[in-house]
Amino acid sequence: MTGLPEYLLGLGDDALVAAQRTAEWCAKAPQLEEEVALANLALDQLGQARAFLTYAGELEGEGRDEDALAFLRDEHEFRNVQLVELPNGDFAVTVAKTLFLAAYQNLLYTRLARAAEPRLAGIAAKAAKESAFHVSYASLWTVRLGDGTPLSHRRMRDAVEEVWPYTHELFEPWAPPEAGLDPAALRGPWLEVVGRALGEATLTRPQDGWAATGGRSGRHTEWFGLLLADMQSVHRAHVGARW
Amino acid sequence: MRGTGDAAEAENDLRRRWVVSISAFDALIAADQKIENKDWMPDGYRESLIRQIAQHAHSEIMGMQPEAAWISRAPSLARKAVLIAKVQDEAGHGLYLYAVAETLGARREDLLDALHEGRQKYLSFINYPTLTWADVGALAWLTDGAAVVNQVSLCRTSYGPYGRALVRICREESFHHRQGFDLLHTLSRGTPAQRRSLQEAVDRWWQPALAMFGPPDSRSTHSASSMAWRIKRAGNDELRQRFVDLCVPQAEALGVRLPDPALRWNPERGHHDFTPPDYDELMRVVAGHGPRNRQRLAHRRRAHEEGAWVREAAAVHAAKQAAKQAAGQAGRQAAEWEAGRAAAPDDARAAARETGGPGEGWPLWEVFVRPRRGLGHAHAGSLQAPDAAVALHSARDLYTRREEGVSLWVVPSRSVTSSDPEQKEAYFAPAADKQYRHASSFPPPEGVEGL
Ligand SMILES: [Fe+2]
Ligand SMILES: [Fe+2]
Numbered sequence: 001m002t003g004l005p006e007y008l009l010g011l012g013d014d015a016l017v018a019a020q021r022t023a024e025w026c027a028k029a030p031q032l033e034e035e036v037a038l039a040n041l042a043l044d045q046l047g048q049a050r051a052f053l054t055y056a057g058e059l060e061g062e063g064r065d066e067d068a069l070a071f072l073r074d075e076h077e078f079r080n081v082q083l084v085e086l087p088n089g090d091f092a093v094t095v096a097k098t099l100f101l102a103a104y105q106n107l108l109y110t111r112l113a114r115a116a117e118p119r120l121a122g123i124a125a126k127a128a129k130e131s132a133f134h135v136s137y138a139s140l141w142t143v144r145l146g147d148g149t150p151l152s153h154r155r156m157r158d159a160v161e162e163v164w165p166y167t168h169e170l171f172e173p174w175a176p177p178e179a180g181l182d183p184a185a186l187r188g189p190w191l192e193v194v195g196r197a198l199g200e201a202t203l204t205r206p207q208d209g210w211a212a213t214g215g216r217s218g219r220h221t222e223w224f225g226l227l228l229a230d231m232q233s234v235h236r237a238h239v240g241a242r243w
Numbered sequence: 244m245r246g247t248g249d250a251a252e253a254e255n256d257l258r259r260r261w262v263v264s265i266s267a268f269d270a271l272i273a274a275d276q277k278i279e280n281k282d283w284m285p286d287g288y289r290e291s292l293i294r295q296i297a298q299h300a301h302s303e304i305m306g307m308q309p310e311a312a313w314i315s316r317a318p319s320l321a322r323k324a325v326l327i328a329k330v331q332d333e334a335g336h337g338l339y340l341y342a343v344a345e346t347l348g349a350r351r352e353d354l355l356d357a358l359h360e361g362r363q364k365y366l367s368f369i370n371y372p373t374l375t376w377a378d379v380g381a382l383a384w385l386t387d388g389a390a391v392v393n394q395v396s397l398c399r400t401s402y403g404p405y406g407r408a409l410v411r412i413c414r415e416e417s418f419h420h421r422q423g424f425d426l427l428h429t430l431s432r433g434t435p436a437q438r439r440s441l442q443e444a445v446d447r448w449w450q451p452a453l454a455m456f457g458p459p460d461s462r463s464t465h466s467a468s469s470m471a472w473r474i475k476r477a478g479n480d481e482l483r484q485r486f487v488d489l490c491v492p493q494a495e496a497l498g499v500r501l502p503d504p505a506l507r508w509n510p511e512r513g514h515h516d517f518t519p520p521d522y523d524e525l526m527r528v529v530a531g532h533g534p535r536n537r538q539r540l541a542h543r544r545r546a547h548e549e550g551a552w553v554r555e556a557a558a559v560h561a562a563k564q565a566a567k568q569a570a571g572q573a574g575r576q577a578a579e580w581e582a583g584r585a586a587a588p589d590d591a592r593a594a595a596r597e598t599g600g601p602g603e604g605w606p607l608w609e610v611f612v613r614p615r616r617g618l619g620h621a622h623a624g625s626l627q628a629p630d631a632a633v634a635l636h637s638a639r640d641l642y643t644r645r646e647e648g649v650s651l652w653v654v655p656s657r658s659v660t661s662s663d664p665e666q667k668e669a670y671f672a673p674a675a676d677k678q679y680r681h682a683s684s685f686p687p688p689e690g691v692e693g694l
Contacts, residue, residue, distance in 0.1 A: 024314075026327065031627070033338065033628065039331035066320050067320060090549075091550070144557045148556025234376050
């Protein structure tokens with residue numbers, strides 16, 4: 001049974017790792033306008049991460065703030081899904097990851113905004129508005145790449161197929177009573193949102209096959225250790241310092 | 244065939260018109276009025292502006308790199324957010340400035356090519372490495388600080404679109420400058436290792452920051468004409484002095500030593516004396532021989548090349564949509580497109596060139612924002628987008644990210660028709676003597692109310 005603090009860690013870690021990956025695009029985006037758009041995505045995700053982690057730390061009651069949780073936990077203590085750890089790849093992979101995550105987050109946050117637990121509901125209500133824009137942004141690019149040139153069509157199709165196995169983890173039964181929802185029930189509406197974008201992009205939904213799992217219990221991909229080593233390096237080199 | 248007499252007459256006519264135009268232009272400059280993009284301007288003025296604005300825009304986007312390198316390692320989540328927001332602003336600044344250059348007839352794609360091929364320059368400080376987290380703070384405190392001094396003066400530039408972009412940029416630069424100082428101030432109260440890294444970073448960035456003001460006026464090739472045309476409003480030496488005078492007390496507050504043994508207050512001049520930066524080094528670095536020139540330019544070029552397929556895909560998609568719409572309007576079946584799928588992209592690419600202007604660039608859009616407290620949409624700036632939906636998304640990210648707006652319009656720039664500056668008198672002067680149109684021309688008699 002997942003407790004609320006651990007659940008909040010999962011929501012926070014999803015957002016934190018997604019922010020970390022999205023921000024890797026800074027100074028590398030395909031167009032200046034997209035620099036600004038991707039940075040906004042990263043900032044929204046980072047803001048959500050901070051809200052969830054701060055709350056998780058307070059509930060835990062051991063004096064860990066957002067930074068202690070982000071920088072001083074080891075790999076196996078992170079509760080994010082593997083989807084968000086995947087390397088950015090080309091722009092199509094990033095668009096696919098963003099679409100799949102944002103569509104899930106938007107459905108989840110919209111429901112959590114009605115949760116009986118008021119602070120969770122408050123954070124989710126704000127995050128739901130942000131993720132709605134992310135869905136719109138990622139759908140727009142899925143369509144333009146999927147229904148663009150033959151090259152972009154191939155890249156978008158490959159990206160969707162590459163990332164698809166990592167989407168199943170989003171719907172694993174992993175939510176405390178306070179959340180008041182069954183993650184598995186989100187998959188139907190999620191398939192609708194994602195399917196609409198894929199359809200307009202002249203792409204087909206991949207077959208379900210091998211499904212990644214383990215992130216929620218601290219088992220991650222081989223890329224995740226590197227991401228953490230980089231993210232935590234300065235903080236850990238100066239124990240107890242203020243920034 | 245024209246006779247030689249006709250040709251001479253035509254040339255005379257041209258010369259007469261030029262004399263009229265240049266005196267009108269000089270009068271505008273002398274009266275401290277703004278020059279707008281459709282106004283007549285001498286070629287030299289236009290070229291100087293494009294050169295300066297392009298170099299400014301290049302510096303904004305190249306300057307993202309030394310700081311973006313530290314986003315992933317930022318030692319707290321709060322600092323990470325601030326740094327992402329700052330680097331994002333610099334992309335926005337580049338974008339506003341390329342749009343200003345476009346008002347002068349330059350194309351963003353050509354300017355980027357000139358940057359990538361080394362034909363146009365960017366500020367030299369960007370070619371130095373950021374070795375520690377403290378460098379992120381020192382870079383912002385010193386080089387964004389120098390940029391604020393420079394650009395506050397530039398806000399009064401004679402070219403209207405440049406001045407308006409600079410007002411927006413300056414507001415954001417002061418956030419950059421402050422957050423840099425704040426970062427360093429935290430280090431200054433931190434561990435011995437943090438304090439040491441602070442001093443070392445300031446030692447590294449002081450000279451590159453001083454060099455940002457360019458060579459002394461006596462050695463600057465463009466300074467004099469830029470001053471005469473009021474493109475620039477203050478000389479390099481004056482601005483550098485202002486910057487040094489501002490930095491000294493701030494350095495004291497940080498408890499750092501500025502690395503210049505000759506730095507001291509000169510009561511006679513009412514300014515600090517200081518050692519000027521090494522101009523030979525400045526010239527070497529600008530010419531491409533600094534510690535990071537190669538990597539910075541290669542990084543920038545790679546991002547541009549790797550993004551080409553994305554830009555093209557969006558342009559082709561927009562053209563397909565436009566073609567579908569046109570086909571629908573002409574009563575033809577959209578199915579034709581589906582049937583000829585393999586051939587479509589080439590046609591679409593040709594159409595993309597038509598809708599997007601020459602080359603691979605996306606078309607330009609004008610953005611109008613209705614402010615939170617405001618009745619009408621006002622022009623906020625421009626951006627490039629393949630189609631209206633992307634334009635709206637980008638406009639939201641670019642022009643409303645500081646809570647500026649509640650509603651957006653985007654309009655293709657080519658759809659804007661503006662009044663002819665040469666007809667300014669004919670259009671607008673006749674309204675001046677018709678005061679009877681205003682209620683204030685009819686004062687009500689004493690004691691009569693409700694009129
Ligand atoms: Fe800037
Ligand atoms: Fe800046």
